[in-house]
Amino acid sequence: MAIRSFFVPFLLFALCFNSSLTPVLSLYEDQVGLMDWHQQYIGKVKQAVFSTQKTGRRRVIVSTEENVIASLDLRHGEIFWRHLLGSNDVIDGIDIGLGKYVITLSSGGSILRSWNLPDGQMVWESFLQGPKHSKSLLLVPTNLKIEKDNVIVVFSNGRLHAVSCIDGEVLWNKDFEAESFEVQQVIQPPGSDLIYVVGFAASSQFEMYQINARNGELLKHESETFSSGFFREVSLVSSETVAALDSTGSILLTISFQNGEISFQQTPISNLVEDSSGPAVIIPSSVPGIFAIKTNAITIFIRVIGKGKLEVVETTNHETAVSNALPISEGQQAFALVQHAGSEIHLAVKLAHDWDGNLLKESIKMDQQRGLVHKVFINNYIRTDRSHGFRVLIVMEDHSLLLLQQGAVVWSREDGLASIIDVTASELPVERDGVSVAKVEHNLFEWLKGHMLKLKGTLMLASPEDVAAIQSMRLKSSEKSKMTRDHNGFRKLLIVLTRAGKLFALHTGDGRIVWSHLLRSLHKSEACKSPIGLNMYQWQVPHHHALDENPSVLVISRCGPSSGAPGVLSFVDAYTGKELNSLSLVHAVVQVIPLPYTDSTEQRLHLLIDSDKHAHLYPKSSEALGIFKREFSNIYWYSVEELDGIIKGHALKCKCTGEVADEFCFDTRDLWSVVFPSESEKIIATVTRKSNEVVHTQAKVIADQDVMYKYISRNLLFVATVAPKGSGEIGSVTPEESWLVVYLIDTVTGRILHRVTHHGAQGPVHAVFSENWVVYHYFNLRAHRYEMSVIEIYDQSRADNKDVWKLVLGKHNLTSPISLFSRPEVITKSQSYFFTHSVKAIAVTSTAKGITSKQLLIGTIGDQVLALDKRFLDPRRSVNPTQAEKEEGIIPLTDSLPIIPQSYVTHALRVEGLRGILTVPAKLESTTLVFAHGVDLFFTQLAPSRTYDSLTEDFSYALLLLTIVALVAAIFVTWRLSERKELQDKWR
């Protein structure tokens, strides 16, 4: 009886156990940060302003090339607040007004905003219009007041504005109508009510306007002609003197406009420096009395003494950067000078009038991977001994931001990660003796303690401190940040290429930087003036027989902005970040085609197409050539000429027929072309399948035990075209004038497999192609809503293979090779749905074997990532699905796609400035890794069909063990009890 009564609690217990195993749909609050990480960046700093008021002392305000304005903590470099302006709202200037407002000028000088310094709330916003486009300049004078109102002076769009600092009201404005007037500087001499506007007109005339700062009245207008013209920039030497260069860059001009009288002083550069050659450029700075010019690699600092007399104070051939002047006390201004010398940088802070004396001289060891110093911003503070202390903020070539103080780097921010161009994932090394980079195992006692804590948590016995300890333990889980490959494939390296030409390897476990490398080939050099990183490809992915090799990636870059510029290849070791090799090519790289073949060392063959339509094979080895020759006639590719509206298909022809014999160069030929009529269609989007996507099954069993065969071809291209009129912004055309045509094109034969027109629809189109379906997002002008459509394409030529007997007897055509030259028999199914959000990017989850159902990952306008089940985009949805269809999982048709708040994979976070979403399959079939990048980075693991193949991370093994032990003990106890009972019965 005892055994039987024991059954009941056991059963109840088992039930509880089961229910605790059921996976959850979304994340619990305490699971945030377990598998995901989020990093915030700001981008390359353009301008930095230090707050001088007491409360704001610890802060620096920066504007960046990613259009971020942010307030950073000077002690730690953390972000207090941050605003991302739109991509077409470029920041022209920032400053601090009244000590408590951050003033920003953006959008080509047409929007002036004021933000509250402590919390970043916007205070006011003004729109400044003007007659013509011009340079925009922002000036916040410290003590210029109009009727107790502090004034901001803005020159933008050919108009000078005086704006109230309190409410953004325009107090007065003054047009500079002169057609060719180009403003260079707006100067407000301190302590006066005058504003000088200086600039060039007709490239050879210097113009000076003197304006009353109180009412905008023009007091004086002088102009002087200089016959040989001016060279763009001017440098402000004092409030009434500027330095400029003539148009040849060989004569220095100091222009003074004291009392409204313009006078030129010419000094040929050769008079100052003996061996100067080549045109000089002015380095923009604003140090009183001193300016800097640069000829070739030499930087020359020149002091202006008295009436246009110049004196060279220093010439240096080191890379140099100068800060603006910082007033430190009455009449004294300091500036910072940073020079490179080997692996160190020398920081010097000098007074403007005293070049030879240094207020501060420090040498700081600098990581070579940060490159050159691009910008310097100086700030002062009072030391404990009441003397002046200085700290400088420097912006490096890799876009990182560093604070230097007392000869050390106080903090650094890797803001290059805000501008990622391309991402690829790499496996970590297999765990072997001596391979593991980070030793993070801990002893048995700690392990036990951890599990006991977990057990307490599970049994709800934990005190709040214990809960906190458990949470921090989970977050710091050493397992996830190990440097070796794990069984589930969750740990990987994300290799990212940034716009600065730096490669970073991020660990997927906690997002830390494992290594970073500034590519030498992306460094400026004589041969390659302005290198641009383009793409990254997996060059070598060792597995099976080449496991001893490290994986490597191929980085493709180009010397210059035009597509005809010669390319540069660099090969980088994915484990160490070392640049293995780099090749400067003689030809351009227009297209890169990773071929599905690898050589014996697992190097992937790549075909590079140049601007003359020659194909070049890499790696240049005879083995690769041998493999390539075998597959020579099976290689096809396509090119999209978006401007001309032509898509062409190509194949290889023969060896290059150039004068230089190159056996790795091949001529190509055009096989097909699709010419879109230029008056009615314009290509706006082309999408193909991911080349490494795995499809589990070709057949799809539908409700009535029927089978449909997916048309799975790697050579399908989705193309979307819109009416040329409708390619502008949404709402710029009427529905009648706008249409969207989508195509599915076979890229081997050029066949149009599907073509459909959406009338009254407009771009932008975002699309994702996977397996046999494509989902695309566009705007429906008639319904005034965004819409998403799905097209699925099925193969009819295999549709007869339904008979089991046919399959058994082998009378089917499922194993016969498919030739795309056969006439395809396909059918398509499609359906459209409304969707609430506009979209920044779409991706789809990908898993190791392709068994797990798919989710669409939609980057919404709110910079979040939404996971939407593909079942919602199934063209077989109908209003009233039959019972059989319901069982199959078909959702009744609705007119719009649901947005379930719990299905945001970014939960409460935002990936500011979201640009791309990458999915990488883990080894565990149920799980996919998602990396979203923009200005911020976000990484998480997703299980679209829940983790059906593993226990969750926080599964308590201790509880399981305890249960088993308790059960065994209970069995023994009850057995003994029943024995005794039996004995008693017998003795009765």
Place this chain on the structure above:
Amino acid sequence: MKSVKVIVSFVLTLSLFSFPSSGFQSDELLLDDEEFGLEGSPRPRSPEPILTRSPPVTAPTRKRHSDLDSDSKIQFSLEHAFGDSDFSPAGTFSARLKTWSHGGQTLTKLRFSRNSFTDEDKEKFKNLLKSDDFYRIRIPSNVLNPPGRDFVISSVKARCLPREGLDEHFVIHMEGINVLAVNYGSPGSCPYPRNLKLPAKWSFNSHTVLKNSEQAPRAPVFTEEILGGENAEGEVVPPPERSFWAKYWMYLIPLGLIVMNAVTQAMNMPEEQATGQGQPGAVQRGPSPAARRR
């Protein structure tokens, strides 16, 4: 409510031109679908396309549009190339150009006449067959003022064409008077590996299809349901009542076990009373079931 629009999924095989048969009433001036293709018949699911032979047969068209619509005859040429040779004329397409009252122009009644291969051509073609090379064709991208912006090119492995004679299949994708693309190939399959086979007779068996764009199915709009108000709301089916068992099984099973337990105990009780008369009250509970079972 019942007028909920049902999107009729439609079938598209390459040789078959079909058009959406959705119930949506577009206010747009749509071109008459029937005039587009050669097949013309509104049978979207017909498994086999109607093939047009050379000289092709065009579907009879009815003159049913206003007199403003005017027709004119136009011609454009097909050119071919063997491998990488230059293009040379190979045939002529002729069609009627229909100008609609709203200004649009479309082609109808496409006919095709193929020039037969000269001996030289045959020789070249045989070479193509031997080297498994491409046979390429092109037509102008604008039929009114050829070649328009560019020629549209298509090519096929020459070994795909020979059967009895030379079978070819053109699909010409049109947009008004512009040719977007021409898809050229054999009308059937071209299995890989391609075997060398010379045609028995050197005459072309041409099939041509003109294709225009289809309209996409519209997103379903369930406005009626929303307007239906209370009625609609009233019809919202309450979640199906789950059976008693489905709801409470997790309580019922333990309960059942307890009851069973109790019943066995109760059954044991009289037994015990019967057997244990000698010592009443000595054992509170009945004997263990294990003992009884023995």
